[in-house]
Amino acid sequence: MQSDRRPRLTPAVADIRRAVRAVLPTDGLVLVALSGGADSLALAAATAFEASRAGVRAGAVIVDHALQAGSAAVAATAAEQARTLGLDPVLVVAVTVEDASSGGGPEASARTARYAALARAATETGASAVLLGHTLDDQAETVLLGLARGSGPTSLQGMSVRNGIYARPLLGIRRALTRQFCMDSGLAWWDDPHNLDPRYTRVRVRETVLPVLEWELGPGVAEALARTADQLREDSEALDAMVLELIEEIVEHAEAGIAVSVGALLANPAALRQRIIRYVVESEFGVSLERTHTLAVARLVTDWHGQKTLDLPGVRVERQDGMLVFTAEG
Helix, strand or coil: CCCCCCCCCCHHHHHHHHHHHHHCCCCCEEEEECCCCHHHHHHHHHHHHHHHHHCCEEEEEEEECCCCCCHHHHHHHHHHHHHHHCCCCEEEEECCCCCHHHCCHHHHHHHHHHHHHHHHHHHHHCCCEEECCCCHHHHHHHHHHHHHHCCCHHHHCCCCCEECCEECHHHHCCHHHHHHHHHHHCCCCCCCHHHHCCCCHHHHHHHHHHHHHHHHHCCCHHHHHHHHHHHHHHHHHHHHHHHHHHHHHHEEECCCEEEEEHHHHHHCCHHHHHHHHHHHHHHHHCCCCCHHHHHHHHHHHHCCCCCCCEEECCEEEEEECCEEEEEECC
16 A cells, blocks of 8 residues: 655665666566665655556565564564555565585675565566665675675676676765665664674775775775776676677687687787686686686687696686687586
8 A cells, every 4th residue: 555654755765766777677566675774665665656657567476585583573673664665566585595615605695585576576577677775885895895806897897787687776875875765765774783793894884894995995996996996897898899899800610619720819818818818707607706717718818838638617728720629528
């Protein structure tokens, strides 16, 4: 049932509604991924308002990770808030988070389970988009974590506003503004205790590292990190487009795999050469090469002195008659 509450059109409310309006589909159903926290609750309220004005159906999906006591009650409260805002359908999906020791830690395991649940919900409801509540602060944390890990441009370009069915309207909005939106709208949000648990790397970045950087370097560090992500994403998209243009000219099918012209690789700058290598391996064998492996393959082009076959995780690479031949490992 639609709430009769009419929040004041404060700057926070106006800014977040405007951000949602910019990504809202023109028809069909859109789902908001709602946790009950301030970011997703502000997103849900703004989406309910803008969707109603645009004649678009808007619903919500709440994922219960069952990682802490009372999670079912938190999910039920979020679902009731979504219904009060006028969202329909409202889905509550319980998931099982796999053993975090399998790799990536508890955050990665929960994220994998959450995105799988969101994808299923979109398929089952026929939703054309799922809106996520990531903010500029989340973007800055992602970029800073990528820098610390030396993850390269893929990580440093952070999250995109649009990625398949997912859209992130709030990537240009500071986290403090979502809380202000909720206060202006009379909405009570839930603070996840995990967001203050220093065992999680992202929490330490959020609560300690970024504040220290802002204290020592001055305000605006988070915005600068987000701008860096935007610039790197633009560069990356341009380079990826160039790779796709080159691939058809320099790649041949080999007997048991695929071959790439050594001369063509050598004629291109390192950034393109390495992207071509990564693209070929990922598209043909489903393997994502680490940088050390990519550079080892590149040395078969730039520093050739009769090296033996390279056996990498999931793929074998050999230089034969002016070609790099990639085949499945084993």
